[in-house]
Amino acid sequence: MADIKVPLLDLNEQNHSLAAELTAAFERVLGHGQFILGQEVSAFEEAAAKELGARHAIGVSSGTDALLLALMALDIGPGDEVICPSFSFFASAGTIARLGAKPVFADICPVCFNLDPESVATLITPRTKAIMPVHLFGQAAAMESLLALARDHNLRVIEDAAQAFGAAYRGKALGTLGDFGCFxxxxxxxxxxxxxxxxxxxxxxxxxHRARILRVHGAEPKYYHSLIGGNFRIDALQAALLAVKLPHHRQYSHARATNAAEYNEKLGALPGVIKERSCELCNTGPVSNQEAPRLILPQALPENTHIWNQYTVRLPAQPGANELPRDALKRWLNERDIGAEIYYPVPFHQQACFAYLDNAPCIESERAAREVLSIPIYPELAVDQRERVIEAITEFLEDAGY
Known part of the structure; x- marks a missing residue:
C-alpha cells in the first residue's frame, strides 16, 4: 500500500460528481444576470434555515464576516469584553479585536477541545458582554452550562459554528441555541x-432585521444609513452553487462519521492508544485511563451529533524526546504522501498580536497546541486510503523511539 497517496482533503471528487447540476446553476445565474442578492440568495437562505430549523438564516461573505456581523448586530465595541476559547481558528478572536472590544481567552476542555465552562465563569467581569463558544472540529461545546452562565450574568451568546453545519446538541441544531449562530x-x-x-x-x-441592514452598509432603504455596517453579502453565484450541495451535506457528514468510526476501532485496538471517555460536557474527569498513553483518539460525546469536520488525535509529549511526538508523526505521514495538519499550533493568548492583553495562562490550550494532529477524514476517502493511514500510524507507533 506504500504507493497510495492520501491528501488531507480532496475537493474534486465531491464537486465533480455534481458537475452537471453546478454547471446548470452557474448558467442560470449567468442567464438572469442578478449577481447581488436576489432570488438565488433568498432561496438558499430559506433552504438553509429549514435544514437547520432556524427562524432566520442570512447569507454572508465569509465565516469571519458572519462573526463580525453578529458582534456588530449586538453592538459590541470599545469597552466591552467577549470571552472566547484560546484554542480556535484566528477569526474567533480577531473579529472581537477588530471592533475595539477585548477578547478574553478562556481555557478548553482537554477531551472535547471546546470552552471549559469553569474557566469561562472565572473570567466574567462587569465589562463582559458576550460569550463566544466555538464548536470546534464539528462537535458542540457545553451549551447548557454556557447558556446558564449567560442567563445568570445577562450576557449574549454567539455560537462560532464555522466547522459545525449540521451538528447538533441534544437534538437541536448548533447555531440555533444562542443569540446568533455563525457558519x-x-x-x-x-x-x-x-x-x-x-x-x-x-x-x-x-x-x-438589524443584521440584514448591517449586511448592506447599514442602509434601509438604499442610500439611507441609520447604521454603519459593511459589505457582508453572499454572492448570488455562491448561493446558487451551495444550494446544489446543501441536500447532500448529511451524506457528507455520515461518510465522515463512518471514517471516524473505523479509525476509532482500528487505531483504538493498538497498544498504547486510548479513547478519552470523560467529559460529560466539560465536567471533564480523568483524561485517560492509562498512565502514559502514546496516542489519544477523539470521541463523539453522547449528547452530541458530531460531524467530524476534523479528526484530531493527540500525542502526549514524552520526557527526553528530541521533538514533539506530534511533529514526528506529521513528518512521518507527510514523507509517505499522507496529509496531516496542525489545527492549531499557537493558542491566542500566546499570539504576538495579543501581547498587549493581560492574558492568563491557558494550560490545556497550550497542551493541545503541542499535541494535536488532524488526519484525513473527508467523505470521499477510499477504503484503501483509509487503510493506508491506519497502516502508517501503526508503523509509526511500532518504530517510534518513545
Missing part, C-alpha cells in the same frame, strides 16, 4: 462552497 462555507467545510461565503442564524426577529 463558514469555506471549501474545506462539511458544506463547502467555491470560495469564501458564510451564514448567520438567529431566532430573534429584531436581531435578524
Amino acid at each position: 463558514s462555507f469555506f471549501p474545506s467545510k462539511n458544506l463547502g462552497g467555491f470560495g469564501d461565503s458564510g451564514l448567520i442564524t438567529t431566532e430573534d426577529d429584531a436581531l435578524a
Whole structure:
C-alpha cells in the first residue's frame, strides 16, 4: 500500500460528481444576470434555515464576516469584553479585536477541545458582554452550562459554528441555541462552497432585521444609513452553487462519521492508544485511563451529533524526546504522501498580536497546541486510503523511539 497517496482533503471528487447540476446553476445565474442578492440568495437562505430549523438564516461573505456581523448586530465595541476559547481558528478572536472590544481567552476542555465552562465563569467581569463558544472540529461545546452562565450574568451568546453545519446538541441544531449562530462555507467545510461565503442564524426577529441592514452598509432603504455596517453579502453565484450541495451535506457528514468510526476501532485496538471517555460536557474527569498513553483518539460525546469536520488525535509529549511526538508523526505521514495538519499550533493568548492583553495562562490550550494532529477524514476517502493511514500510524507507533 506504500504507493497510495492520501491528501488531507480532496475537493474534486465531491464537486465533480455534481458537475452537471453546478454547471446548470452557474448558467442560470449567468442567464438572469442578478449577481447581488436576489432570488438565488433568498432561496438558499430559506433552504438553509429549514435544514437547520432556524427562524432566520442570512447569507454572508465569509465565516469571519458572519462573526463580525453578529458582534456588530449586538453592538459590541470599545469597552466591552467577549470571552472566547484560546484554542480556535484566528477569526474567533480577531473579529472581537477588530471592533475595539477585548477578547478574553478562556481555557478548553482537554477531551472535547471546546470552552471549559469553569474557566469561562472565572473570567466574567462587569465589562463582559458576550460569550463566544466555538464548536470546534464539528462537535458542540457545553451549551447548557454556557447558556446558564449567560442567563445568570445577562450576557449574549454567539455560537462560532464555522466547522459545525449540521451538528447538533441534544437534538437541536448548533447555531440555533444562542443569540446568533455563525457558519463558514469555506471549501474545506462539511458544506463547502467555491470560495469564501458564510451564514448567520438567529431566532430573534429584531436581531435578524438589524443584521440584514448591517449586511448592506447599514442602509434601509438604499442610500439611507441609520447604521454603519459593511459589505457582508453572499454572492448570488455562491448561493446558487451551495444550494446544489446543501441536500447532500448529511451524506457528507455520515461518510465522515463512518471514517471516524473505523479509525476509532482500528487505531483504538493498538497498544498504547486510548479513547478519552470523560467529559460529560466539560465536567471533564480523568483524561485517560492509562498512565502514559502514546496516542489519544477523539470521541463523539453522547449528547452530541458530531460531524467530524476534523479528526484530531493527540500525542502526549514524552520526557527526553528530541521533538514533539506530534511533529514526528506529521513528518512521518507527510514523507509517505499522507496529509496531516496542525489545527492549531499557537493558542491566542500566546499570539504576538495579543501581547498587549493581560492574558492568563491557558494550560490545556497550550497542551493541545503541542499535541494535536488532524488526519484525513473527508467523505470521499477510499477504503484503501483509509487503510493506508491506519497502516502508517501503526508503523509509526511500532518504530517510534518513545
